Amino acid sequence: MYIKNILSPSEWGxxxxxxxxxxxxxxxxxxxxxxxxxxxxxxxxxxxxxxWFVNFNSKFKSPFPYWFSSWWEKxxxxxxxxxxNLKETVKYFSSKYKFMQDSQFFxxxxxxxx
Numbered sequence: 001m002y003i004k005n006i007l008s009p010s011e012w013g014x015x016x017x018x019x020x021x022x023x024x025x026x027x028x029x030x031x032x033x034x035x036x037x038x039x040x041x042x043x044x045x046x047x048x049x050x051x052w053f054v055n056f057n058s059k060f061k062s063p064f065p066y067w068f069s070s071w072w073e074k075x076x077x078x079x080x081x082x083x084x085n086l087k088e089t090v091k092y093f094s095s096k097y098k099f100m101q102d103s104q105f106f107x108x109x110x111x112x113x114x
């Protein structure tokens with residue numbers, strides 16, 4: 001899955017609770033859009049053979065809405081996937097650069113076993 005864009009509330013164009021129509025029958029609002037992001041990876045085959053690869057499109061330039069941080073924390077990469085030298089780099093970077101609580105888009109190193 002390549003992420004090309006993430007709609008912010010201002011890009012929605014109206015009030016977040018206003019409905020848009022898809023395929024002339026399905027209506028959804030911005031909160032439904034957020035819920036869809038949180039439910040997208042719930043698909044699994046009966047034999048558990050399906051996995052997801054998530055990447056950002058090379059032309060991706062969207063700002064991240066605040067709700068995306070919790071989505072990324074739940075669905076983003078885990079520290080188990082990182083090679084040891086990259087884990088050390090992330091640990092060092094996290095110790096030198098302190099993120100503001102309301103803008104932590106970088107994964108919390110404590111919850112990822114660093």
